[in-house]
Amino acid sequence: MSVHGSEANRVVESEFGSVSLEETRIRSKRSVVKRRITTTLRKLEGLVAKFGSKTIIKGYVNNLSEYLKEAEALNTQLLTLVHESEHEAVLIWYEEQLERVHDAKLEAESHLEGRLHEVSSVAGTFPGMQESAQIPNLISSKSVMTCSSKSSGKGAEVRAKAFAAELKAKQLMEEEEKRKQELEKQLELEKNVAMAKEIAERAKLEAEERRKVQQAKDEWMRLRAEAEILENEEDNPESLSNRLRDFENETNDKEQPPTVHQQSPLKIITEKSAPVKVPENTTHKGTLNSQVGQKLPSGNSVPSIYVQPSSNNLPRLKLTTFDGDSLKWPDWSSMFKSMVGDANISLNAKMQHLQNSATGKAKTSIEGYGYSGDSYNKAMSELESRFGKPSLVIKATLGKLRTFNRLQDNDPESVRSYSDVVSTTVWTLSRFGYVSDLNAEANLSLATYKLSNELLLKWKEHVKDGKLDRPNLSQFSDWLKGQADIYDECARSSKKNFKSKYQKQYGPSNRGENQTVLSCIMLDGSKHSLSECAKFKSLSVEDRLVEVRKHRLCFCCLSKVEHWSNKCPVRKQCQINGCKGYHHSLLHRMENKEPGSGNKPPEREENIGATFESKQCSQVKRGMPVLLQVIPVTYMVQMDI
Numbered sequence: 001m002s003v004h005g006s007e008a009n010r011v012v013e014s015e016f017g018s019v020s021l022e023e024t025r026i027r028s029k030r031s032v033v034k035r036r037i038t039t040t041l042r043k044l045e046g047l048v049a050k051f052g053s054k055t056i057i058k059g060y061v062n063n064l065s066e067y068l069k070e071a072e073a074l075n076t077q078l079l080t081l082v083h084e085s086e087h088e089a090v091l092i093w094y095e096e097q098l099e100r101v102h103d104a105k106l107e108a109e110s111h112l113e114g115r116l117h118e119v120s121s122v123a124g125t126f127p128g129m130q131e132s133a134q135i136p137n138l139i140s141s142k143s144v145m146t147c148s149s150k151s152s153g154k155g156a157e158v159r160a161k162a163f164a165a166e167l168k169a170k171q172l173m174e175e176e177e178k179r180k181q182e183l184e185k186q187l188e189l190e191k192n193v194a195m196a197k198e199i200a201e202r203a204k205l206e207a208e209e210r211r212k213v214q215q216a217k218d219e220w221m222r223l224r225a226e227a228e229i230l231e232n233e234e235d236n237p238e239s240l241s242n243r244l245r246d247f248e249n250e251t252n253d254k255e256q257p258p259t260v261h262q263q264s265p266l267k268i269i270t271e272k273s274a275p276v277k278v279p280e281n282t283t284h285k286g287t288l289n290s291q292v293g294q295k296l297p298s299g300n301s302v303p304s305i306y307v308q309p310s311s312n313n314l315p316r317l318k319l320t321t322f323d324g325d326s327l328k329w330p331d332w333s334s335m336f337k338s339m340v341g342d343a344n345i346s347l348n349a350k351m352q353h354l355q356n357s358a359t360g361k362a363k364t365s366i367e368g369y370g371y372s373g374d375s376y377n378k379a380m381s382e383l384e385s386r387f388g389k390p391s392l393v394i395k396a397t398l399g400k401l402r403t404f405n406r407l408q409d410n411d412p413e414s415v416r417s418y419s420d421v422v423s424t425t426v427w428t429l430s431r432f433g434y435v436s437d438l439n440a441e442a443n444l445s446l447a448t449y450k451l452s453n454e455l456l457l458k459w460k461e462h463v464k465d466g467k468l469d470r471p472n473l474s475q476f477s478d479w480l481k482g483q484a485d486i487y488d489e490c491a492r493s494s495k496k497n498f499k500s501k502y503q504k505q506y507g508p509s510n511r512g513e514n515q516t517v518l519s520c521i522m523l524d525g526s527k528h529s530l531s532e533c534a535k536f537k538s539l540s541v542e543d544r545l546v547e548v549r550k551h552r553l554c555f556c557c558l559s560k561v562e563h564w565s566n567k568c569p570v571r572k573q574c575q576i577n578g579c580k581g582y583h584h585s586l587l588h589r590m591e592n593k594e595p596g597s598g599n600k601p602p603e604r605e606e607n608i609g610a611t612f613e614s615k616q617c618s619q620v621k622r623g624m625p626v627l628l629q630v631i632p633v634t635y636m637v638q639m640d641i
Contacts, residue, residue, distance in 0.1 A: 023081045026074055033071045041104050048111045061108045064101045071097050221371035225348035324361030326396040329388040347373025390432040397428045407452040412487035419484040426477045439472045521551045530558040541589050555583045
C-alpha cells in the first residue's frame with residue numbers, strides 16, 4: 001500500500017507540470033496494470049495459503065507474467081516521453097512491479113513443487129499426518145524464496161540499468177542520425193545556393209549580351225533612319241542642300257546680266273502683277289532667269305522681272321527638347337507633331353527624331369523602345385500617358401502659380417512675370433476644358449494672394465467699380481495684364497527721363513562714362529567729376545562724407561541728382577577688401593564700426609547711405625546742418641469687398 005501511495009504522489013506531482021496527453025494516458029494504463037497485479041497477488045496468496053487448486057494457481061502465475069510484460073511495454077513508452085530527470089522514477093516503478101511478480105511466482109512455483117507428491121485423493125489420510133508432512137517442504141520453500149528474492153532483486157536492478165543504458169544509446173543514435181540529416185540538408189542548401197548564384201551569374205551575362213545586341217540593333221536602326229533622311233533630303237527640292245544649290249545657281253546666273261534694251265528702265269513686277277506664262281519644260285532653277293528680258297502680254301516693251309515669293313526663304317525651325325516637364329508638354333507636342341509627326345518621312349526617321357529630342361525623365365521612359373519605327377506610336381503614347389495627361393499638365397500649371405513668390409511694391413519686372421504665369425494658367429485651363437477651375441474661387445484666392453498690398457487694393461477697387469459679383473481667374477488675368485502694362489510704361493518713362501536728365505546735367509558716374517560734367521564742387525577751378533578730383537581724394541574718408549552730405553550728393557555716383565543711393569541707376573558694390581556695401585569706393589572706411597559698438601553686425605547693404613549719415617551725426621561740428629533720409633510710408637487698409 002505504501003508503494004502504491006508513493007506512485008500516486010508521483011503521478012500527482014507530474015500532473016502539476018507540463019504533461020502531455022499521451023503521457024497522461026500511459027500513466028493511467030500503468031496504474032490499471034498495477035491494480036491488476038496487486039489483485040492477482042492477493043488471490044494467489046490466498047490460494048497458496050489454503051492449498052487451493054494447483055490449476056488456478058498456475059493460471060494466476062501466467063496472468064502475472066502477462067501483466068508484467070504489459071507493464072514493461074508501457075514503461076518503455078513512458079521513458080520516451082518524459083524528461084531524462086524522471087527516468088529514474090519510472091525505472092524504480094518497474095523494478096518494484098518486477099520484484100513483486102517475481103517473488104510471487106517463486107513462491108507459487110515452490111508451493112506447487114512441494115505438492116508434487118500429493119495423490120489425487122486425500123480422503124484416507126489423517127489430517128495431522130498431512131500437515132506434519134508438509135511442514136518441512138514449506139520451510140525449505142521459504143528459504144529458497146528468500147535466497148531467490150535477494151538474487152532476483154539484484155538482477156532486476158542490473159536489468160533496469162541495462163535497459164536505461166539501452167535507451168540512452170538509442171537516444172544518442174537518434175541524435176546522431178538527426179545531426180547527419182541536418183548536415184546533409186545544410187550541404188544540400190549550400191549546393192542549391194551555389195547553383196542559384198551560378199544561374200544568376202549566367203542570367204546576368206545573358207542579359208548583358210542581349211543589351212549589347214539591342215544596342216547594336218538600335219545603332220543599326222538609327223544609321224538606317226539617318227541614311228533614309230539624307231536620301232530624302234537629296235531627292236527633296238525643299239531640302240536645305242538643294243535650296244543652297246538654287247542660290248548658287250542664281251549667283252552664277254547673276255554674274256552674267258541679261259541683255260536689255262538701252263535706255264530702258266528695269267521694272268520689277270510684284271506678285272500683284274499678271275505673271276508671265278512660263279513654258280512647262282522650264283525648271284524651278286531657271287524661273288528667275290527666264291523672266292529677264294521677256295515682254296508682258298500687254299505689249300509693254302519695258303523689260304521686267306517677276307519676283308515670286310517662296311517658302312524656302314523662311315528660317316529653318318529648330319525642334320526643342322523635352323525633359324519630362326508637364327508644363328512644356330503642350331508646346332513641345334504641338335511643335336513635334338507639326339515638324340515631325342505630320343512630315344512625309346518614314347516611321348524610323350520619326351522615331352530617331354523622337355529619341356534625339358527627348359532628355360531626362362522623358363528619355364528614360366522611352367529609351368527601351370529603341371529606334372525602330374514600329375515602336376513610334378507606342379513611344380508617343382507612353383510620353384503622353386506619363387507627362388501629357390491633362391490632369392498632370394493642370395497640376396503642374398497650378399503648382400507653378402502656387403510656388404510663385406509674393407509680389408513686392410515698385411517691382412515692375414515681377415508684376416510682368418506674374419502676369420505671364422497667370423495668363424499661361426488661364427490659357428492651359430481653357431485649352432483642356434477646365435472651365436470650372438477658371439471659375440473656382442479657390443484658384444482666384446490663390447492668385448490674388450500673391451499680389452502686393454498696393455495691387456490687392458487696386459484689384460478690390462476694380463471688382464467694386466466693375467460690379468463683378470463673382471470674378472473669375474480669366475477676368476483677373478486680363479486686369480493683371482493691364483496693370484503690368486502700366487508698370488512697364490511707367491518704368492520705361494522714368495528710366496528714360498532720368499537718363500536724359502542725368503546725361504545733360506551731371507558728370508560721369510562711378511562707371512567712368514565719358515559725359516559732359518559741370519564744375520567740381522571742391523571749387524578747384526576745373527571741370528571734372530568728383531571721383532577724379534585730386535583735392536577731394538586728398539581728404540579723409542570722414543571729410544569726404546561731410547562734403548557729400550553738404551552738397552546732397554548720391555553715395556553711389558557722387559552726383560547731385562534727385563535720388564537715394566538705393567535707387568541709383570549705376571548702383572554697384574564697393575569691392576574694396578571684399579566690401580559688399582553699395583557705395584562709392586572713395587567713401588569706404590577701413591573699419592565700419594562706431595566707437596563702443598563692439599561686434600555689432602553691419603546694417604543692410606541697401607540702406608548704406610542712411611548708415612553713413614546716422615553714424616557721423618556725433619562727429620559733425622556744432623551749427624553744421626545734418627541731413628537725414630526721409631522714408632515714404634504708405635498706410636494700407638485691406639477691405640473685404
